[in-house]
Amino acid sequence: MTSRKGCRNQQGRRAQAAVRGKYWRRRRGCFVLKRKLRRDKLFLERKKRVVYAVMRKSKKKRGIVAAVVVFLLLAGYLTAVNTLVSAALVPSFMEKLEAFERITEESYAALAQSPKIEENRRAALTDAQKWFRDVKPGKPAVETGDGYRLIAAEFAAKEESHRWVVLLHGYTGWKEEMYPFAYWYATEGYHVLVPDLRCQGESEGDFIGMGWTDHFDCMLWIEYILSCDEEAQIVLHGQSMGAATALMMTGEQSLPGNVGAVISDCAYTDAYSMFGEKAGEWFHLPAFPIVDTARILLKLRGGYDLKDASALDAVKKSTTPTLFIHGDSDAMISVEMSKRLYEAAACDKELLIVEGAGHAQSQDIDPAAYYDTIRTFLQSHLPDTGEAGS
Numbered sequence: 001m002t003s004r005k006g007c008r009n010q011q012g013r014r015a016q017a018a019v020r021g022k023y024w025r026r027r028r029g030c031f032v033l034k035r036k037l038r039r040d041k042l043f044l045e046r047k048k049r050v051v052y053a054v055m056r057k058s059k060k061k062r063g064i065v066a067a068v069v070v071f072l073l074l075a076g077y078l079t080a081v082n083t084l085v086s087a088a089l090v091p092s093f094m095e096k097l098e099a100f101e102r103i104t105e106e107s108y109a110a111l112a113q114s115p116k117i118e119e120n121r122r123a124a125l126t127d128a129q130k131w132f133r134d135v136k137p138g139k140p141a142v143e144t145g146d147g148y149r150l151i152a153a154e155f156a157a158k159e160e161s162h163r164w165v166v167l168l169h170g171y172t173g174w175k176e177e178m179y180p181f182a183y184w185y186a187t188e189g190y191h192v193l194v195p196d197l198r199c200q201g202e203s204e205g206d207f208i209g210m211g212w213t214d215h216f217d218c219m220l221w222i223e224y225i226l227s228c229d230e231e232a233q234i235v236l237h238g239q240s241m242g243a244a245t246a247l248m249m250t251g252e253q254s255l256p257g258n259v260g261a262v263i264s265d266c267a268y269t270d271a272y273s274m275f276g277e278k279a280g281e282w283f284h285l286p287a288f289p290i291v292d293t294a295r296i297l298l299k300l301r302g303g304y305d306l307k308d309a310s311a312l313d314a315v316k317k318s319t320t321p322t323l324f325i326h327g328d329s330d331a332m333i334s335v336e337m338s339k340r341l342y343e344a345a346a347c348d349k350e351l352l353i354v355e356g357a358g359h360a361q362s363q364d365i366d367p368a369a370y371y372d373t374i375r376t377f378l379q380s381h382l383p384d385t386g387e388a389g390s
Helices: 004-089 098-109 115-133 175-187 212-228 241-250 271-283 287-302 311-315 335-344 367-381
Strands: 141-143 149-155 163-168 191-195 233-239 259-265 322-327 349-354
Touching: 004 271, 004 287, 098 271, 115 175, 115 367, 141 212, 149 175, 149 212, 163 175, 163 212, 163 241, 175 191, 175 233, 191 212, 212 233, 212 241, 233 241, 241 259, 241 311, 259 367, 271 287, 311 335, 322 335, 322 367, 335 349, 349 367
Parallel strands: 163 191, 163 233, 233 259, 259 322, 322 349
Antiparallel strands: 141 149, 149 191
């Protein structure tokens, strides 16, 4: 039989083994738990990385989509403004637009209408046509620095004279519409030069110059006149954009002293203001940011800045006597523009506001008063050239 002491020892050993087994089971459980926690942590981290990767891809896709949308909107906007530039400054393009006919009709409807105006206009055209049938105009040409060929009609004075006039037509115009003025100057004894401004009439060009490129071009016509007559006394007479062109010429230090006077009929102050105003009136678009974008595109395509085309800045530097004429019913170019030009001009100047005249209609309201004012102004500012040969 086993002794009592041996039993106690055996029971102690069992108890110790049980304790050790419990300890190791606990340790094993803790180890398993830790291993499980590590697995869970790794799983969560992997899942988090996957989620973040998906989010990054989704965010990248959204960024790409947003960039594409912005690019398409910007491209559409630039295309629209580029089309507007062509519609406003490229005659061959504007004539294809449906809006061109509407704008033409609206512009005509905005003119002052009366039997007296129509009668005087028809009489002037009839006189000019009769005169034109009896004369043989020359057709001189000059070439611009950027390679365009410009054409003019030249009418020699019947008697020897040093007096010349350069007649400048308006926006989207042509030299023939200035023939009634040419007829009057011819009867006053002037040699008459009537150019087509660039990109209009028979003259080449890419864009209408709004007076800026034109005023450089017209310096070539002054050189042409001086090559024919070194003693020439030259008058610049323009209407609308042609008037703005003449005024811009007076702001150039390189303008020869032979240019003795300017007749500015319904000029605008600057092309930038006109472009913004007409963008709203003709195309129902806001001036900002359309005009500033158009400036950039025109600079790239046409080589000039609309803000440079400022008759207002030019007259502040002018020393050429200028007669400003404007109709008080002009709906195309506000009479206030001529008033601002007159006030800013640093030269000898006069201002004639013609009551009831619409755009470029001052000569049709009262032809006698219109031309008498011009005659008196020129007599007081051009030196007497006598009857010397031309």
